[in-house]
Amino acid sequence: xxxxxxxxxxxxxxxxxxxxxxxxxxxxxxxxxxxxxxxxxxxxxxxxxxxxxxxxxxxxxxxxxxxxxxxxxxxxxxxxxxxxxxxxxxxxxxxxxxxxxxxxxxxxxxxxxxxxxxxxxxxxxxxxxxxxxxxxxxxxxxxxxxxxxxxxxxxxxxxxxxxxxxxxxxxxxxxxxxxxxxxxxxxxxxxxxxxxxxxxxxxxxxxxxxxxxxxxxxxxxxxxxxxxxxxxxxxxxxxxxxxxxxxxxxxxxxxxxxxxxxxxxxxxxxxxxxxxxxxxxxxxxxxxxxxxxxxxxxxxxxxxxxxxxxxxxxxxxxxxxxxxxxxxxxxxxxxxx
Amino acid sequence: xxxxxxxxxxxxxxxxxxxxxxxxxxxxxxxxxxxxxxxxxxxxxxxxxxxxxxxxxxxxxxxxxxxxxxxxxxxxxxxxxxxxxxxxxxxxxxxxxxxxxxxxxxxxxxxxxx
Ligand SMILES: Cc1cc2nc3c(=O)[nH]c(=O)nc-3n(C[C@H](O)[C@H](O)[C@H](O)COP(=O)(O)OP(=O)(O)OC[C@H]3O[C@@H](n4cnc5c(N)ncnc54)[C@H](O)[C@@H]3O)c2cc1C
Ligand code: FES
Numbered sequence: 001x002x003x004x005x006x007x008x009x010x011x012x013x014x015x016x017x018x019x020x021x022x023x024x025x026x027x028x029x030x031x032x033x034x035x036x037x038x039x040x041x042x043x044x045x046x047x048x049x050x051x052x053x054x055x056x057x058x059x060x061x062x063x064x065x066x067x068x069x070x071x072x073x074x075x076x077x078x079x080x081x082x083x084x085x086x087x088x089x090x091x092x093x094x095x096x097x098x099x100x101x102x103x104x105x106x107x108x109x110x111x112x113x114x115x116x117x118x119x120x121x122x123x124x125x126x127x128x129x130x131x132x133x134x135x136x137x138x139x140x141x142x143x144x145x146x147x148x149x150x151x152x153x154x155x156x157x158x159x160x161x162x163x164x165x166x167x168x169x170x171x172x173x174x175x176x177x178x179x180x181x182x183x184x185x186x187x188x189x190x191x192x193x194x195x196x197x198x199x200x201x202x203x204x205x206x207x208x209x210x211x212x213x214x215x216x217x218x219x220x221x222x223x224x225x226x227x228x229x230x231x232x233x234x235x236x237x238x239x240x241x242x243x244x245x246x247x248x249x250x251x252x253x254x255x256x257x258x259x260x261x262x263x264x265x266x267x268x269x270x271x272x273x274x275x276x277x278x279x280x281x282x283x284x285x286x287x288x289x290x291x292x293x294x295x296x297x298x299x300x301x302x303x304x305x306x307x308x309x310x311x312x313x314x315x316x317x318x319x320x321x322x323x324x325x326x327x328x329x330x331x332x333x334x335x336x337x
Numbered sequence: 338x339x340x341x342x343x344x345x346x347x348x349x350x351x352x353x354x355x356x357x358x359x360x361x362x363x364x365x366x367x368x369x370x371x372x373x374x375x376x377x378x379x380x381x382x383x384x385x386x387x388x389x390x391x392x393x394x395x396x397x398x399x400x401x402x403x404x405x406x407x408x409x410x411x412x413x414x415x416x417x418x419x420x421x422x423x424x425x426x427x428x429x430x431x432x433x434x435x436x437x438x439x440x441x442x443x444x445x446x447x448x449x450x451x
Contacts, residue, residue, distance in 0.1 A: 044384070048384070048385060048390055048391065049385070049388070049390060052388070121382075121384060127419055127420050128420065129420035129421070130420070130421060160420075161418060162417040162418055163414075163417065163418035166418075184417075185417070185422065186417055189417070190410065190413055190414040190417055191414070247420060249418055249419055249420040250418045250419065252384070252391065252392075252393075252448065253384065
């Protein structure tokens with residue numbers, strides 16, 4: 001069934017800048033819906049450096065990246081933003097009414113008066129191994145995300161990778177799958193020592209297969225994956241039965257579908273003016289790391305400033321007949337929905 | 338002849354399109370090799386800005402690997418989780434210019450779209 005949301009402002013990207021845009025829009029009585037391909041909000045901060053301290057957020061001599069995201073969530077809560085997480089925005093269509101229709105990879109639909117692209121460096125996407133037939137088997141045995149764990153029940157699953165998610169999913173799926181094999185290029189794991197210890201234990205008990213100093217070099221099958229080819233550090237090669245191959249090599253941002261929405265781009269960033277961070281398409285704004293203009297700095301604080309100015313213009317699109325005077329939060333407080 | 342750290346260090350760089358060029362960098366440059374390469378107009382997205390987290394500066398050391406200082410924990414952790422790393426992989430942001438780079442030959446692999 002089609003999932004449809006109607007809102008004033010649709011924010012694409014739930015990084016720090018997208019989150020703060022909810023606040024600035026909310027002060028002007030505009031409701032927001034946010035979409036992000038990641039299963040969690042926070043963008044680069046939550047995905048790449050959650051535990052690193054940031055030193056250039058005004059008013060915070062030092063703040064951990066994830067803590068900043070938690071604070072932003074608290075700050076915007078009164079404006080009751082809604083979220084579609086784990087879905088990529090694929091398509092943006094301008095309707096005859098002047099509104100926008102936004103469609104995601106899972107066919108969720110959002111209708112909005114204004115679009116704010118706060119897409120950072122682009123969509124976080126899985127890093128893919130270089131294997132000849134990889135694209136052919138995507139969705140036919142090769143999965144980069146584990147959503148429905150039941151499909152692995154009683155099947156042969158090969159996981160590749162050396163990070164926390166490879167370890168954690170190996171442990172989890174060992175209780176579901178017929179056989180789990182973890183293939184890792186080196187002979188140690190630097191992630192969570194707890195999970196690594198458990199994986200070594202399971203392998204010692206013969207409950208999983210752990211292939212260290214080994215690479216997956218090929219995929220074999222007709223309509224669906226049937227086996228993977230392996231190469232070991234000593235030069236020997238082999239193969240194992242595999243109904244599923246799950247490469248877990250982390251995520252990296254790629255511009256993705258944003259490039260196809262008719263926006264003026266410069267080196268993988270969206271060109272905007274510095275009056276209100278509007279793009280060349282009326283009703284679409286771009287703020288944060290995704291935009292570019294003379295003097296642009298990819299800093300969180302710059303994105304916050306851009307969100308404030310963007311909201312002033314977005315207001316006139318959402319409420320064309322209303323007049324508005326500038327108000328301090330100290331004077332009027334924060335009135336949520 | 339004694340080597341002083343301010344003497345230029347010569348490197349051979351193969352970019353992502355396969356073009357090979359010899360460059361000379363100051364031996365006492367204060368920035369890491371990723372930043373130095375940027376000043377030679379090599380494209381580096383460097384999402385993490387040089388913290389060894391993103392692997393955009395991933396390179397393959399073709400020649401001279403054994404002269405480099407051992408990678409630190411963060412570099413090893415990042416190299417461990419990317420799909421295309423090999424025993425010749427290093428993150429150029431984790432290498433500070435120094436005499437051990439003299440004559441090194443490397444190939445850029447990480448993301449450049451920027
Ligand atoms: C290691 C590191 C250290 C840093 N240190 C600092 C610092 O000290 N100070 C500072 O100011 N900045 C720092 N930065 C930069 C800072 O993280 C960015 O400026 C900030 O994250 C930009 O926020 P954003 O909301 O614009 O984008 P992001 O945080 O990149 O979030 C954008 C989100 O949009 C999503 N997205 C994109 N396209 C789509 C689509 N089509 N569909 C669905 N979702 C989509 C992405 O998945 C992502 O989650 C650092 C960055 C890194 C990586
Ligand atoms: S620049 Fe990110 S790892 Fe080197």
